Amino acid sequence: MVLAAATLSSTACRDWREAVIPGLANSEPQQAQLHDRTPQPLPGHPGVTFTPRARYQNRAWAVALDDAPDDAWAEVVPLDVALAWGPVANPGVLTELSLHLKRRYVSVRWSHPLPLSEQDVMRHLSNHHLIPSTPAVMTDLELIRPGDLVTLDGLLVDLDGPAGRMATSLSRSDVGNGACEVVYVERVEVARPE
Incomplete structure (x- = not known):
């Protein structure tokens, strides 16, 4: 679902x-x-199963995007979005950050002192590997751009298939390989400031 830009009024920058x-x-x-962690076939992807681990909802700002991942999971997981929330979701912090998302990894750098610790930055910023549950959800996910306010509803899942295994993180305090959320997206809202 895409919300009208008028719902968020701000000065064009x-x-x-x-x-x-x-x-x-x-x-x-x-x-x-979730207590039932029974693997389920992923519709439209023969040989791929997903194991639900937790229900998940996040309302955050999209800060980096990779809509053309180039790996064995690209058909199943066609989009990565780095999201920021809490104290990082502030222009005073975001303008100091350099963010880059490629090959399923988000990197963040800054050269000036921040009003937050490095731990606080990393606890409020995460890469999300997104699996659309329907073609309509995929259409909405394709509209996401950095600077959009995004609400994701769905499941954190582990994937298994011909490409191997892609496991989700269940923590917001981890960093590095394996720290990304793998989200089976059941509903998405995208709002863009004017």
Whole structure:
């Protein structure tokens, strides 16, 4: 679902980071462990199963995007989006960050002191490997751009298939390989500041 840009009013800026509206993505992602972890076939992808690990919802700002991953999972997981929430979802912090997302990894750098610790930055910024549950969800996911306010609802899952295994993180405090959320997206909302 794409929300009209008019729902978020702000001054048009050259740099999308300056248009981020503080307070709209303050909450931590919501996560609830699932007891039934039975692997299920992934519709439209023969030989691929997903194992639900937790229900997941996150309202955050898209800060980096890779809509053309080039790996064995590209057909199943066609989009990676780095999301920021909480204290990182603030123009005063985001304008100091250099963000890059490629080959399933997000890198973040800064050259000036931040009002947050490195741990706080990394706990409020994460790469999300996105699996659309329907063609309509895929259509909405394809609209995401850096600077959009994104709400994801779905499942954190582990994937198994011919390409191997892609396991989700269940923690927001981990970093490095294996720290990304693998999300089977059941619903998405995208809002763009003017």
